[in-house]
Amino acid sequence: MIFERRLLTRDRGTGILEKLWQIPWSFVLLLCGVAAVGYVALLSAGSGNPDLYAQKHAIRFGFGLVMMLCIALVDIRVIARFAWLGYLGGVALLVLVLLHGNIGKGAQRWIDVGPIQLQPSELMKIMLVLALAAWFHRASWERIGNPLFLIPPAIAVLVPVGLILKQPNLGTALITCMIGAAVFWAAGMRWWKFAIGFAAAAVAAPIAYDRLHDYQRARITTFLDPESDPLGAGYNIIQSKIALGSGGMWGKGFLQGTQGHLNFLPEKQTDFIFTMIAEEFGLVGALTTLGMLLLIVAFCYLVAFRSRHQFGRLLAIGLGTNYFLYVFVNVAMVTGSIPVGGVPLPLISHGGSAMLTVMLGFGLLLSAYVHRDAEMGPMRE
Amino acid sequence: MTAWRPWGGPGLLGGERSIRKEEERRRGIFTRRAAVLGAIQLGAFGFLGSRLYRLQVEEGARYATLAEENRVSARLFAPPRGRILDRNGKVVAGNRLNWRALLVAEQTADVGATLETFSKIVPLADHDKARIEREIRRNRRFVPVILREFLSWEEMARLEVNAPDLPGISVDMGTTRIYPETEHLAHVVGYVAAPAERDLDDDPLLQLPGIRVGRAGVERHHDRILRGRAGAVEVEVNAVGRVIRELDRREGIPGQDVQISIDxxxxxxxxxxxxxxxxxxxxxxxxxxxxxxxxxxSFDPNIFNAGVSAAQWRQWTAARTTPLIxxxxxxxxxxxxxxxxxxxxxxxxxxxxxxxxxxxxxxxxxxxxxxxxxxxxxxxxxxxxxxxxxxxxxxxxxxxxxxxxxxxxxxxxxxxxxxxxxxxxxxxxxxxxxxxxxxxxxxxxxxxxxxxxxxxxxxxxxxxxxxxxxxxxxxxxxxxxxxxxxxxxxxxxxxxxxxxxxxxxxxxxxxxxxxxxxxxxxxxxxxxxxxxxxxxxxxxxxxxxxxxxxxxxxxxxxxxxxxxxxxxxxxxxxxxxxxxxxxxxxxxxxxxxxxxxxxxxxxxxxxxxxxxxxxxxxxxxxxxxxxxxxxxxx
CATH class of the missing domain: 3.40.710.10 (DD-peptidase/beta-lactamase superfamily)
Incomplete structure (x- = not known):
């Protein structure tokens, strides 16, 4: 049965209309819903004035949506072919940002690309997933068991991680590592090698802590005891928790969040947008939003399970983990569960770079879904 | 590593059947691993949900209080101090209106120029200028700073006429203590002055700038009665402390009049x-x-109100006739x-x-x-x-x-x-x-x-x-x-x-x-x-x-x-x-x-x-x- 269906759709000459039909519009609708939540939250962050954040957010999302749909129509095999090229491009941008980047919060993170500011580390995560998926695509179980085979992809992870650390941006570097690890895991790397890797990381952590910048150390110590420095580094976490907690079950109502509107909440339109939602719409609003984001991640798994080629599976898992990490780190951060890391909540928080890279990733995901039955060539030993 | 062609020819394993078999095996491994990963991520979402529940529902009341404390700031204001009357009802310690010139720094483009203009209209002593500059530096820009107290009618009229040249300067009304009997009752009635460190007690009123407490005589003995209780305005403030609006106002209890037996x-x-x-x-x-x-x-207790100069104090304390005692x-x-x-x-x-x-x-x-x-x-x-x-x-x-x-x-x-x-x-x-x-x-x-x-x-x-x-x-x-x-x-x-x-x-x-x-x-x-x-x-x-x-x-x-x-x-x-x-x-x-x-x-x-x-x-x-x-x- 399955084999026959694959034969039916394996021809890559499928027409544009057929592909458009294949696009999971319910997922696109879900994305629009999440973006709408973002619009409402940003409207509130702008005190009801759409010109401040919400309007730009809608325009960016529209632009991202078109880009996503265009990418969705690109054949997954073409994408796979240029995966390493994309990876090299990402590394080149990381080098460029180190040489010519704009400095924000003591780190070189942005480069100006026309009207928008691009954060190459965001793009890099997508490109890394692509490259790793391409690397492991045809590798058999036995081949992945060969340590030599794992060295090139390990280098492919460590090079961008090193460059991101150099910016320095500890949080994103760690997230990039985790995404890489997820793809390695899904590809079938032996679990005891993971165990060794974690043990090595545990040993290296104290040494790494010594080499951290002061602000990074402050973040970690503040996390451990936010009340220790209530007006300094701990201020953000405390105010965020107060905003969340005071929202209660049903929230204070749209535009009624005192913590946000009286500016106690820091960076409310970017990193702390989720707090804004939770304050004004309560636990109900927060869990609804979280549920929608969970659905996005779940869809990535759906794509992975339905893909008939390993490239698609690994790509979907990698992209799903990428989005999952955005959501988890951001929400855990605003609830005071992990150190403040400057991680946005893509599709909801204000900011073009994360939105566009995430939409780019979803374009690739949709392509993998549309071309889930594509013939990708046989496995190699 | 050999170059990899996604859609290249048959792999080394060759044979459709073994490829399919191997593919099935790899797919199975992937499915199990993805399930583990998915379970971890689902668990993480569950953690976030429970964390939100704890913050918003279980500890919600506590955080609601904290948010209210953030938002609402109580500003005290001083009630009028009670008068002291003699046995015939004559006022021996009363209150007089005190017109003060205030400057709100953020309402003027150039603080220096405004002060310059002001000092041409109402002369400012050098030590006053130094104090004003210090207070402007120290306070936030929307906090009014007192430029001069005890303005005369003439000075007020001149300030009014020149108001267009004095952006950010306003005249407000306070009260000051006055002793009509001057030195005749100084030792009995006493006097008021700014509170010293040791005077500070649990009364929040004493934290107010410009407040005076009884420092001697009946003024000191009946200080609590005369002082009254502070009124309070509850205002909504933003993160930097600027007042957004007034929420509630509680009038203070004015100080009570004290009648003494002196004629x-x-x-x-x-x-x-x-x-x-x-x-x-x-x-x-x-x-x-x-x-x-x-x-x-004796001495004139009115002098204490505006602050006693060092020279005056030395003269009083050095005198053999001990006027202060x-x-x-x-x-x-x-x-x-x-x-x-x-x-x-x-x-x-x-x-x-x-x-x-x-x-x-x-x-x-x-x-x-x-x-x-x-x-x-x-x-x-x-x-x-x-x-x-x-x-x-x-x-x-x-x-x-x-x-x-x-x-x-x-x-x-x-x-x-x-x-x-x-x-x-x-x-x-x-x-x-x-x-x-x-x-x-x-x-x-x-x-x-x-x-x-x-x-x-x-x-x-x-x-x-x-x-x-x-x-x-x-x-x-x-x-x-x-x-x-x-x-x-x-x-x-x-x-x-x-x-x-x-x-x-x-x-x-x-x-x-x-x-x-x-x-x-x-x-x-x-x-x-x-x-x-x-x-x-x-x-x-x-x-x-x-x-x-x-x-x-x-x-x-x-x-x-x-x-x-x-x-x-x-x-x-x-x-x-x-x-x-x-x-x-x-x-x-x-x-x-x-x-x-x-x-x-x-x-x-x-x-x-x-x-x-x-x-x-x-x-x-x-x-x-x-x-x-x-x-x-x-």
Whole structure:
């Protein structure tokens, strides 16, 4: 049965209309819903004035949506072919940002690309997933068991991680590592090698802590005891928790969040947008939003399970983990569960770079879904 | 690594079947691994959900409170301070409007230029400029900074006219304390000043800028009552503290008016009669109300309000005449012969003599190797108690003291308010000193009979305040343990202690007291030492006792050459004292007068006391309605 269906759709000459039909519009609708939540939250962050954040957010999302749909129509095999090229491009941008980047919060993170500011580390995560998926695509179980085979992809992870650390941006570097690890895991790397890797990381952590910048150390110590420095580094976490907690079950109502509107909440339109939602719409609003984001991640798994080629599976898992990490780190951060890391909540928080890279990733995901039955060539030993 | 072609030819494994088999195996591994990963991520979402539940539902109430505390800021504002009125309702400490110029830095483009323009209209001292610049730097830009207080009408008019050139400057109305009686009541009413560190208590009002607290006198004693309770405005503030809107306003409780028993007009008249170094305390003998408490020199309490300059402070504290000190409550004097009534009462109480017992006065008393002189060198001859008081015979009281002993004298003195804490509303009032044998021995010194003899005429270690002597006189006159006090009403409600019945009897035998009163009457009206103090008949008759206390020992040589106190330098001359009450048959007023270096009680203090009494009768005498006491004709 399955084999026959694959034969039916394996021809890559499928027409544009057929592909458009294949696009999971319910997922696109879900994305629009999440973006709408973002619009409402940003409207509130702008005190009801759409010109401040919400309007730009809608325009960016529209632009991202078109880009996503265009990418969705690109054949997954073409994408796979240029995966390493994309990876090299990402590394080149990381080098460029180190040489010519704009400095924000003591780190070189942005480069100006026309009207928008691009954060190459965001793009890099997508490109890394692509490259790793391409690397492991045809590798058999036995081949992945060969340590030599794992060295090139390990280098492919460590090079961008090193460059991101150099910016320095500890949080994103760690997230990039985790995404890489997820793809390695899904590809079938032996679990005891993971165990060794974690043990090595545990040993290296104290040494790494010594080499951290002061602000990074402050973040970690503040996390451990936010009340220790209530007006300094701990201020953000405390105010965020107060905003969340005071929202209660049903929230204070749209535009009624005192913590946000009286500016106690820091960076409310970017990193702390989720707090804004939770304050004004309560636990109900927060869990609804979280549920929608969970659905996005779940869809990535759906794509992975339905893909008939390993490239698609690994790509979907990698992209799903990428989005999952955005959501988890951001929400855990605003609830005071992990150190403040400057991680946005893509599709909801204000900011073009994360939105566009995430939409780019979803374009690739949709392509993998549309071309889930594509013939990708046989496995190699 | 070999180049990898996604859609290249057949793999090394070859064969459709084995590829499919291998593919199935790999897919199975992927599915299991993805399921693990998915489970972890789902668990992470669950963690976030539970975390949100804990923050928003379980701890929601706590965080809601914290958010409210963030948002709402209570701003206090000071209620008007209660006034102090004299017994006739005349304001002796009031509030005056104080127009202040304020600057809000954020409302002007150029703070420097605005200040420059302002100082051309209203001159600013250099130290004011420095203070303004410091406050502008220190405060947030929307906080008003006081540029000048106490603006005159003319200055305000000029500021109004030039308002367009003064962006950010506004004039606002505050209040300031004013003392219409200036130096006449300074020691009683006291003054207010900015709170010092030690004044800070739990009252949030004291944290307000520009607040004043009572620092002396009634202002200090009744500070809480006068201060009232702070009003509060609850305002919504944003993260930097700017007020967004007013949420709630709670008016404060204004300070209550305090009426004191002083007659301001009488006080002023008395102060007009006295010289520097003189103190007079006039009590209502029936209930201990202080009617006047005059001392010179004094100071103007209004100066404290705006802050005392260092030069002024140095001048006050360096002066030998101690203008800041209320000599009525803090000046310490030996009572001299005014103490003899106490010795007499102690002797009667201890039954060591009867009133009629005669003591012969040859002009001196020899005891051991010492000779104790009487002020009358020729001696008074045979003296009984009445004549000894009237003539102020020293030898008689030497003998009485010797008989009764110092400790019984001290106990009697304490019963009459001498050497004990008096419950008057003037902080810092001194207790004085009435020595006992034990007190001296505690210092490691012996007490001899000779010491007792000297103390029989109120000399020696005695240190008493004019107030306590007035209290002694009032208690002699009424036989009641009246306490001196100033408060008549608080917020219109009468304070305790205005009726004679409020005060318990002293428990001294009435016959003894009557004898002493008769003797004191005789001092003035029966050919005693103070005939000069007789007052016009319509006011009744005055009873009193003179006192003259040496401030410098009279040597034997001086005594033999014929000592003339008026011939020595002024600061060596004796103090002059007079205590009295009137009318004799129905006491209304008790008075003590001390004239420093006045040479003689009968010469300097008695006539002054007489004049003060006449003034007291004219202003507060029995002719006035409501002043007559029930127990007439005693």
């Amino acid at each position: 301001a007009e009488l006080q002023k008249v008395i102060r007009g009669k006295i010289d520097e170094g003189t103190t007079a305390v006039l009590l209502d003998a029936r209930n201990g109300e202080v009617l006047a408490m005059a001392t010179k020199p 209320n000599k009525a409550t803090n000046g310490l004097y030996a009572p001299g012969s005014t103490f003899k009534m106490i010795v007499a009462l102690a002797a009667l109480d201890a039954k060591v003599c009867r009133p009629g017992d005669i003591v012969s006065c040859p002009g001196h008393l020899d005891f051991g190797n010492n000779r104790f002189h009487c002020h009358n060198r020729n001696g008074h001859g045979g003296m009984n108690m009445r004549s000894a008081i009237m003539a102020s015979c020293d030898v008689y009281f030497y003998e009485m003291a010797r008989r009764v002993g110092i400790d019984r004298i001290a106990a009697m003195a304490n019963r009459f308010g001498l050497g004990v804490d008096l419950d008057i509303e003037l902080p810092g009032t001194r207790r004085g000193l009435v020595p006992t044998r034990g007190w001296r021995q505690a210092q490691g010194k012996p007490w001899s009979i000779g010491d007792t003899i000297v103390h029989g005429i109120g000399q020696g270690f005695y240190q008493l305040t004019p107030l306590s002597l007035a209290v002694m006189t009032a208690r002699l006159a009424t036989g009641r343990a009246v306490q001196p006090h100033l408060t008549r009403t608080i917020g219109g409600r009468p304070a305790r202690g205005s009726r004679p019945e409020d005060w318990p009897s002293l428990g001294v035998a009435e016959a003894d007291l009557r004898l002493i009163r008769e003797a004191m009457w005789g001092v003035v009206n029966g050919g005693g030492t103070a005939g000069v103090a007789r007052i016009p008949g319509q006011y009744g008759q005055l009873a009193g006792k003179t006192g003259t206390t040496q401030v410098r020992r009279v040597t034997r040589e001086q005594r033999e050459r014929g000592y003339n106190a008026n011939a020595v330098p002024r600061e060596w001359r004796p103090h002059a004292l007079f205590v009295c009450y009137a009318p004799h048959d129905n006491p209304l007023f008790a008075l003590s007068v001390i004239v420093e270096h006045g040479t003689s009680g009968s010469g300097a203090a008695a006539p002054l006391a007489r004049d003060i009494m006449v003034e007291a009768f004219q202003r507060l005498g029995p002719a006035r309605p409501g002043q007559r006491v029930a127990e007439a004709g005693r």
